[in-house]
Amino acid sequence: MLPKFTYVRPTTVNEALAVLNDRPSLIHGGGTDLLGCLREGVLSAETLVSLSAIDELKGIRKAKDGGLRIGALTTVAEVSASESVAQGYAALAEAASEVASPQLRNQGTIAGNLCQKPRCWYYRGHFDCLRKGGEMCFAVEGENQYHCIFGGDMCYIVHPSDTAPALAALGAICRVSGPSTSRSVAVESLYVLPSEDPQSETILNPDEILTEIVLRAPANGLRSSYRKVRTRGAWDFALAGVALAIVFDGDTVRSARIFLSGAAPVPWQAKAAEAAIVGTKLDAATVEKAAAATVASAEPLQLNGYKIPLFEGLMKEQLEAIRS
Ligand SMILES: Cc1cc2nc3c(=O)[nH]c(=O)nc-3n(C[C@H](O)[C@H](O)[C@H](O)COP(=O)(O)OP(=O)(O)OC[C@H]3O[C@@H](n4cnc5c(N)ncnc54)[C@H](O)[C@@H]3O)c2cc1C
Numbered sequence: 467m468l469p470k471f472t473y474v475r476p477t478t479v480n481e482a483l484a485v486l487n488d489r490p491s492l493i494h495g496g497g498t499d500l501l502g503c504l505r506e507g508v509l510s511a512e513t514l515v516s517l518s519a520i521d522e523l524k525g526i527r528k529a530k531d532g533g534l535r536i537g538a539l540t541t542v543a544e545v546s547a548s549e550s551v552a553q554g555y556a557a558l559a560e561a562a563s564e565v566a567s568p569q570l571r572n573q574g575t576i577a578g579n580l581c582q583k584p585r586c587w588y589y590r591g592h593f594d595c596l597r598k599g600g601e602m603c604f605a606v607e608g609e610n611q612y613h614c615i616f617g618g619d620m621c622y623i624v625h626p627s628d629t630a631p632a633l634a635a636l637g638a639i640c641r642v643s644g645p646s647t648s649r650s651v652a653v654e655s656l657y658v659l660p661s662e663d664p665q666s667e668t669i670l671n672p673d674e675i676l677t678e679i680v681l682r683a684p685a686n687g688l689r690s691s692y693r694k695v696r697t698r699g700a701w702d703f704a705l706a707g708v709a710l711a712i713v714f715d716g717d718t719v720r721s722a723r724i725f726l727s728g729a730a731p732v733p734w735q736a737k738a739a740e741a742a743i744v745g746t747k748l749d750a751a752t753v754e755k756a757a758a759a760t761v762a763s764a765e766p767l768q769l770n771g772y773k774i775p776l777f778e779g780l781m782k783e784q785l786e787a788i789r790s
Contacts, residue, residue, distance in 0.1 A: 474514070475516045476515065482517060497573070498566075499583060523677060534550055536680075539577070540576050542579055557690035582626055584626055584667065596620055596621050596665075597660075613770055614729060615767075617730035617732060623731045630657070631727045636690060640652075642676055648677075685713045688713050689713075690711040720744070724760075738759035
């Protein structure tokens with residue numbers, strides 16, 4: 467059952483910030499994750515601050531440099547349907563179209579997608595786990611088939627968002643407003659590993675709002691993609707996902723940013739794979755090497771070793787697809 471709370475619906479970011487600063491509150495974007503968390507007792511708050519009446523947070527605009535500014539309240543469906551996104555940032559369009567179901571994409575916002583809570587069944591269930599302030603992670607020796615193979619330390623969640631690895635690969639920046647200042651944070655720097663803080667997923671303070679995502683103009687020669695493998699054909703989180711943003715100079719790789727989903731408690735940068743392909747023509751031997759490098763440092767748990775060949779195969783297929 468949903469607990470009781472006060473619901474406020476400010477019309478400007480400043481009004482929303484004033485409420486967040488004034489009393490213990492939670493931000494309500496589309497509510498598709500938040501309401502479940504309240505119902506399950508994962509989160510609690512006296513006040514919900516809905517952003518839904520704040521027009522300045524809505525929509526996708528062209529930036530002066532030719533890039534895009536995506537308002538926090540833009541729905542995942544709008545991102546997936548945007549021609550500007552599809553033309554310059556295929557990885558983001560593909561990731562957004564793979565999120566959940568049409569209904570959830572229509573209601574869920576891009577900022578909510580980045581800030582959603584993890585899906586670990588111990589965390590979401592009636593377990594006093596480390597992430598909820600308890601003393602242990604139940605996944606280490608439990609049902610850990612969907613948990614992480616990189617970056618696990620005390621807690622073994624996987625980061626759930628599909629759009630986060632795509633945006634990180636594309637070098638997107640989040641604009642964050644707080645009570646007295648605003649700041650810019652690279653998408654990959656938004657997230658926190660359990661070794662840094664096992665009870666937070668992001669660096670956002672409770673009185674801060676993610677207001678906008680900024681994508682710079684696509685570099686000449688940029689090709690990007692996102693693909694995820696999931697248990698069901700639809701409406702499911704990634705078992706393994708690969709976001710590629712590769713800048714080609716002719717047929718040579720000039721630069722590469724590669725992030726994995728379903729792999730780690732944060733969107734996981736596959737640095738060894740990036741290093742394996744930069745400066746190469748991405749021939750078959752290089753693709754094999756990069757795919758092997760992707761999983762070389764993986765540390766699977768008892769039940770999720772299958773993710774190693776899954777990531778290796780997915781990386782191979784995605785690199786082959788992007789070079790052709
Ligand atoms: C059945 C199901 C399947 C799903 N499958 C997928 C999937 O395959 N891939 C995927 O990526 N996601 C999936 N999701 C998650 C879904 O995409 C997210 O729930 C949705 O995008 C979140 O957006 P929202 O606006 O509804 O967020 P909300 O529920 O409103 O908020 C989520 C969290 O973000 C915080 N928040 C929201 N907006 C802001 C902001 N502007 N600034 C700071 N904090 C903010 C809230 O306080 C809350 O903690 C699934 C969800 C469900 C219920």
